[in-house]
Amino acid sequence: MSEIPSITLNNGYELPQIGLGVYKTSGDTQMKQAVTAAIAAGYRLFDTASAYKNEEYMGSALSSCGIPRNELFITTKVWNNAQRLGDVARAFERSLDRLKLDYVDLYLIHWPVPGCYPSTWKELERIHESGRARSIGVSNFEIPHLEQLFQISGVIPAVNQIECHPLWNREPLIQYCRSRGIAVQAYAPLARGAYADREMLAVIGAKYGKTPTQIGLRWLVQQGLSIIPKSVHPERIQSNIDILDFELTDTEMKTIATMDEQLRTAGIPEDLAGIDWSK
Numbered sequence: 001m002s003e004i005p006s007i008t009l010n011n012g013y014e015l016p017q018i019g020l021g022v023y024k025t026s027g028d029t030q031m032k033q034a035v036t037a038a039i040a041a042g043y044r045l046f047d048t049a050s051a052y053k054n055e056e057y058m059g060s061a062l063s064s065c066g067i068p069r070n071e072l073f074i075t076t077k078v079w080n081n082a083q084r085l086g087d088v089a090r091a092f093e094r095s096l097d098r099l100k101l102d103y104v105d106l107y108l109i110h111w112p113v114p115g116c117y118p119s120t121w122k123e124l125e126r127i128h129e130s131g132r133a134r135s136i137g138v139s140n141f142e143i144p145h146l147e148q149l150f151q152i153s154g155v156i157p158a159v160n161q162i163e164c165h166p167l168w169n170r171e172p173l174i175q176y177c178r179s180r181g182i183a184v185q186a187y188a189p190l191a192r193g194a195y196a197d198r199e200m201l202a203v204i205g206a207k208y209g210k211t212p213t214q215i216g217l218r219w220l221v222q223q224g225l226s227i228i229p230k231s232v233h234p235e236r237i238q239s240n241i242d243i244l245d246f247e248l249t250d251t252e253m254k255t256i257a258t259m260d261e262q263l264r265t266a267g268i269p270e271d272l273a274g275i276d277w278s279k
């Protein structure tokens, strides 16, 4: 089992470069199977959200996983309705209760709800000061959203979790985040299966004995990003982490970057549809 590399965040904490996403992982049995397989494969980062309605199952699976708390990295996120209702502090308490934890490693604003996310960020600052979220960050923030935060706060988000994969490489946003010391975490790193049959990735994969999916994940990690592929199948959970024993050439990295077609696979939630994201 290779050791998972990590990214040093702007506050000194370490963010593992590979973790398990659990959107749509449901129920005690499925969660326990996924977490157990992930732990055995070497994962220590787990990504949930109050919106996934499975924090409770993750809490149970983690409490019996046999790994000391300080070796785990647990992320959860505040959902849009809590932002609108000004209920962020209580939403955080509810998440901690369901997860059966005293602290999370990373607490994220799930989506930049217009008119709400600056005050939500101030709430996250208070949670961070209380020590119950070691790091705070954002998700689905574009450059204008980040600029808005910089105007109202001196606390730079530790992480921006965004959709990113070979079919949507997010180069300008990644460069911007890097220039401000914000680590980028790629969600939907498999594009929910959309590049699994791409010939270009299959050809590169044949050289290393890897699948197109593994090549896509390796391409993300080799850029210095953190990834959180989701699976409930032990063999896929293993395969998604078996990407640390080879290195893509510079030419291969650049070739994969040409696959970009700005493909969004994770939908904007209904309550944010129709918003002008440029503002």
Ligand SMILES: NC(=O)C1=CN([C@@H]2O[C@H](COP(=O)(O)OP(=O)(O)OC[C@H]3O[C@@H](n4cnc5c(N)ncnc54)[C@H](OP(=O)(O)O)[C@@H]3O)[C@@H](O)[C@H]2O)C=CC1
Pocket: 020, 021, 022, 023, 024, 047, 048, 110, 139, 140, 161, 162, 186, 187, 188, 189, 190, 191, 192, 193, 196, 213, 228, 229, 230, 231, 232, 233, 236, 237, 239, 240, 266
């Ligand atoms: N902040 C945000 O707004 C968002 C965050 N996320 C986070 O990112 C995580 C990952 O993104 P997600 O949207 O789940 O999509 P992914 O790109 O991780 O794709 C997951 C899908 O791919 C399948 N799959 C997984 N591994 C393999 C494999 N090796 N071969 C073939 N198929 C595979 C899974 O099925 P199966 O389980 O059956 O194996 C599932 O259907 C989420 O679970 C969540 O934690 C996701 C979306 C938005």
Ligand SMILES: O=C(O)C(=O)[C@@H](O)[C@H](O)C(=O)CO
Pocket: 023, 049, 110, 265, 266, 267, 268, 269
């Ligand atoms: O999965 C998440 O974290 C989300 O925020 C959702 O937007 C999800 O990706 C989705 O696709 C909803 O249609």
